Structures are given as structure tokens and as C-alpha cells.
Amino acid sequence: MATFNVYLNFTGNTEEAFNFYKEVFGGEFVMVQRFKDTPHGDQMSDEDKEKMMHIALPLGNITLMGTDALEGFGPALTFGTNFSPSVSPESMEETEKIFAGISAGGTVQQPLEKMFWGAYYGQCTDKFGVQWMVNFEIKE
Structure with a gap:
């Protein structure tokens, strides 16, 4: 059977949210990638470079994943x-x-x-x- 995960999008506070989830549920991050680590990261503002491109926290049989949905990178976010x-x-x-x-x-x-x-x-x-x-x- 397929594995189901949850992907959460935030508008700049992904790191804060995931540290909170880690505190509540436990576990360790298996991936933390910032926009500065991407091929086009050098073309971003200093502030956006530090935002989360991808973060992953295994929780039981799923992985909670997230990103900072930066303005201009898709439709507006509805939380x-x-x-x-x-x-x-x-x-x-x-x-x-x-x-x-x-x-x-x-x-x-x-x-x-x-x-x-x-x-x-x-x-x-x-x-x-x-x-x-x-x-x-x-x-x-």
C-alpha cells in the first residue's frame, strides 16, 4: 500500500512550526534544506535564502513535511x-x-x-x- 504523508505550507515560519511539532511529537528531522541550498538560491534575497525549501519530520508511519511558500512562487496560501x-x-x-x-x-x-x-x-x-x-x- 502507498505511504501517506502530510505536507504543510507556511508563509515564512516553517522552521518555527516544525520545531514546535518536534517538541510535541518527538523525533528528529531527516531533511532540512533552505532556499540558499538550491541551484537558484544565489538569486534570492538574503531573507528568502534562509527560509525553508523542505523540512521533514518522521512521525510514526508518515512523514510531516513542509516549506515556506514564498510570495511569487505560486498561488496565495490559505491556512x-x-x-x-x-x-x-x-x-x-x-x-x-x-x-x-x-x-x-x-x-x-x-x-x-x-x-x-x-x-x-x-x-x-x-x-x-x-x-x-x-x-x-x-x-x-
Whole structure:
């Protein structure tokens, strides 16, 4: 089966966002590439050269990846409305820890609670405008 990953686009704070995600979920970056490291990096402003071209953080069976979507490099960015990464923790304790971490400084749309489909579920928008779903399958 194919591997599914999540790619997040930011408008200049990708590094800050990914350091936050690393703090919440753990792990180590497997790729960090700045625009200055690309073939055309020498043609960019000093500020843009330091932005993230690509960053990758393995999380379980997926890799969370991101970039700084620089102005003029494609359509304008709309935060958090075109996807919702979904996290499936392995325990109730891990679910609460992840949800508390990812929602810190953000907005909770659905507090964690037992749902009709048999899961302990919550939904929030993190402090970077990304919508997250946390879904622990309760096995009885």
C-alpha cells in the first residue's frame, strides 16, 4: 500500500512550526534544506535564502513535511482550510498529551471526548493555523 504523508505550507515560519511539532511529537528531522541550498538560491534575497525549501519530520508511519511558500512562487496560501492532519495515538494517555500539546496557543473546536464511532476524539487549530484531528480508537 502507498505511504501517506502530510505536507504543510507556511508563509515564512516553517522552521518555527516544525520545531514546535518536534517538541510535541518527538523525533528528529531527516531533511532540512533552505532556499540558499538550491541551484537558484544565489538569486534570492538574503531573507528568502534562509527560509525553508523542505523540512521533514518522521512521525510514526508518515512523514510531516513542509516549506515556506514564498510570495511569487505560486498561488496565495490559505491556512488550515484545505487539509486536516489526523493523529492516531496508541493510548488514552498519549492522546491527551498530544492534544494538550498541539492545541496549546491555538483554538479547540472539539474537546477530547468519547464519540459515537468508538473513539476518543478531539479537533483543534494550532497556533500556526493548522487544523488537527486526534483520534484514539477505543478497543473494548
